[in-house]
Amino acid sequence: MWYFVLVAACVFSQILDVHGEFDDSGPTACGTNFLVDNNATQIISPNISANTSCSWHIQTNTTRVYSSFSLSVNQGDSVTFSSAKSGNVTANVTYSGNNFLVVSSGVWTNITFKTGKKPAQQGALNLMFDRTVCTRVLNPAEGVWEVSSPLYLPGTGDIKCSYSLTVDSAPMRVLTFQDMDISKGNLEVRTEKSLGNFTGSSNPDDFFIAVPTAPLTVTFDIVLSNSTKYQSFRAILLPTEPECSGVEQITKTETAYLIVPEQKQAFAGCRKVFKSPVNTTMVANISSVENIGGVDKILMNDGGSQSSSPIANLDTSVKAGTLAVTSGNTLWVRVLLDETQVNRKINISIRSQANGGQMYNNGNFSLSRAHTVNDTAYYQFMVNSASQVELKLNGSSLMSGNKSQIDVFDGTSEYASRLGSFKKTDSFYPVTSSGPHLLLVARNFNTKDSFNGSFTETIPGCDKTFTGVRGAYEVNLNRNNSQCGWTISPQSGGGTIVLQFQSVYLRVNDTLTIYKGASSSDPIAALNSSTIPSKIPQFYFPAQNGARIVLKRTNCSANASAVVTGNYWLDVEGCGGFMKKTKALGGIKSPNFPDTYPLNSRCVWDVIKH
Numbered sequence: 001m002w003y004f005v006l007v008a009a010c011v012f013s014q015i016l017d018v019h020g021e022f023d024d025s026g027p028t029a030c031g032t033n034f035l036v037d038n039n040a041t042q043i044i045s046p047n048i049s050a051n052t053s054c055s056w057h058i059q060t061n062t063t064r065v066y067s068s069f070s071l072s073v074n075q076g077d078s079v080t081f082s083s084a085k086s087g088n089v090t091a092n093v094t095y096s097g098n099n100f101l102v103v104s105s106g107v108w109t110n111i112t113f114k115t116g117k118k119p120a121q122q123g124a125l126n127l128m129f130d131r132t133v134c135t136r137v138l139n140p141a142e143g144v145w146e147v148s149s150p151l152y153l154p155g156t157g158d159i160k161c162s163y164s165l166t167v168d169s170a171p172m173r174v175l176t177f178q179d180m181d182i183s184k185g186n187l188e189v190r191t192e193k194s195l196g197n198f199t200g201s202s203n204p205d206d207f208f209i210a211v212p213t214a215p216l217t218v219t220f221d222i223v224l225s226n227s228t229k230y231q232s233f234r235a236i237l238l239p240t241e242p243e244c245s246g247v248e249q250i251t252k253t254e255t256a257y258l259i260v261p262e263q264k265q266a267f268a269g270c271r272k273v274f275k276s277p278v279n280t281t282m283v284a285n286i287s288s289v290e291n292i293g294g295v296d297k298i299l300m301n302d303g304g305s306q307s308s309s310p311i312a313n314l315d316t317s318v319k320a321g322t323l324a325v326t327s328g329n330t331l332w333v334r335v336l337l338d339e340t341q342v343n344r345k346i347n348i349s350i351r352s353q354a355n356g357g358q359m360y361n362n363g364n365f366s367l368s369r370a371h372t373v374n375d376t377a378y379y380q381f382m383v384n385s386a387s388q389v390e391l392k393l394n395g396s397s398l399m400s401g402n403k404s405q406i407d408v409f410d411g412t413s414e415y416a417s418r419l420g421s422f423k424k425t426d427s428f429y430p431v432t433s434s435g436p437h438l439l440l441v442a443r444n445f446n447t448k449d450s451f452n453g454s455f456t457e458t459i460p461g462c463d464k465t466f467t468g469v470r471g472a473y474e475v476n477l478n479r480n481n482s483q484c485g486w487t488i489s490p491q492s493g494g495g496t497i498v499l500q501f502q503s504v505y506l507r508v509n510d511t512l513t514i515y516k517g518a519s520s521s522d523p524i525a526a527l528n529s530s531t532i533p534s535k536i537p538q539f540y541f542p543a544q545n546g547a548r549i550v551l552k553r554t555n556c557s558a559n560a561s562a563v564v565t566g567n568y569w570l571d572v573e574g575c576g577g578f579m580k581k582t583k584a585l586g587g588i589k590s591p592n593f594p595d596t597y598p599l600n601s602r603c604v605w606d607v608i609k610h
Helices: none
Strands: 002-007 033-036 041-044 053-060 065-071 078-083 088-093 099-104 108-114 125-130 135-137 145-148 159-167 172-190 194-200 207-210 216-224 232-239 246-249 255-259 270-275 281-290 297-302 309-314 323-325 330-336 345-353 357-360 363-367 375-382 388-396 405-409 418-422 437-445 451-458 464-466 470-477 482-488 496-505 511-515 523-528 539-542 547-553 562-571 577-581 605-609
Touching: 033 041, 033 125, 065 078, 099 159, 108 125, 145 159, 194 207, 255 270, 281 330, 309 323, 323 375, 330 345, 345 375, 357 363, 363 437, 375 388, 388 437, 464 470, 470 482, 470 547, 496 547, 547 562
Parallel strands: 033 053, 135 159, 246 270, 357 375, 464 482, 577 605
Antiparallel strands: 002 088, 041 125, 053 108, 065 099, 065 125, 078 088, 078 108, 145 232, 159 216, 172 194, 172 207, 172 216, 172 232, 255 345, 270 330, 281 323, 281 345, 297 309, 297 330, 363 451, 375 437, 388 451, 405 418, 405 437, 470 562, 482 547, 496 539, 496 562, 511 523, 511 547
């Protein structure tokens, strides 16, 4: 990998001119000066001790000098090119074997090779300077070409360079950019005709080149206008399978499909860029997947290139129904298969949507009324891999009697655990994922319904949403001005939630609040360090309403941690009921007898004489 850093310019006062072509039979002494005419000049570095600099100076009577160079150096070594009219550009080398074309101008070109912690052997730096041409013929490495810009020194005037390569086999190649920053200039890719022009400071979408007949010469014409900032690009040209590669436009109403062809002896993989109308996002659904194995992968990016933000990295564990949602109207998909000769089946369906999309880290989201009636909108929320997503629905205009519904799932699929299902505003409660992904699905919304909400990244182990018939919670909170919350909302139906605490340790200004309902709007108990009973009673809640527990610390809380542990379970039968009196004597017991009667409970027994 290469890194370029701008540093101050250097000017050398003493000049020793050496005219003509350098004899490459031996190393070039440090401090040597050259005068470059129409002949080439070669520099071969001598043996250089560790932590030592070696410089050479080249003078020309023209305004342009071009240099191709190779490096075989140690970690921490660097080579610096500078011009008396510009700043320096340092290329820090972290591995060997790369070649670049260096472009400089003015009377002077200064080169400094600096070693790191290890000495460099003779020939570690090998340069060839020429003042007449800026051309390169690119050769592939295992069928892959790397195309890198000249190393342009800012402020040295306009330059024009031309690279060429020959593709000797059909049928398709893809040009994918790893880096692009040409603010004042242009890169044109052409064969017999122009294929595309690229400029700007963001990576273009992957660019596909058909190779109907081989060999085919591809030329890269580079124009860099005079600029005070560093300009560069880097791209690679790769083979790809034409049956499942290219760019596909889809409309608002149609569904596109990526179908991986049956395995071939040599499979280059699928690369596809899908584009939908402006102001839409896209939903990709793994509709079917069979016999996937080995090192097979399905990769999806939020954009049109290999360097766009990844939104799905699916391996052998992928299940049908897995979703990926974009934040804009472009989706990049790549399918990689190993050499195992099996009949795989991988089908991916892609459609556009007017609402929904991919959301990152934290922010707000909404569903507007301007969408198709009874449409389904998908929202995916993604945070850092070591974090969780907390989602809150803040408001809506859900019309009573409509079929509109909001479902939230713990992951990237509707087959994941459902954390909540909302059909009316007063049923909203905070939802927290168990990992870095959360999926919200809005169904059957008409032109009068809408909603809005917010989401944020939370620290693992603090907030949690329980949806099963039982669960346990534990938190050790040691951060001031923070809170942790547990939402209990069983998705299995009726019954009674039985909540109990094993231990509660609160410090000064800590509070523990229990709400009868998952929406945190109706507290039934609030505990602090001075009001904790010696034994906290159980709490009962109707399962359809849920419950919520919030532990909060202020800026004035003591330094020691607040600790809360507990558990809950779902009692389907509940307390009370009908009792048939068949004997002269009988009795009843309150729940948890002889301990305290559960808070928020109402037990009724109907005694019927037999």
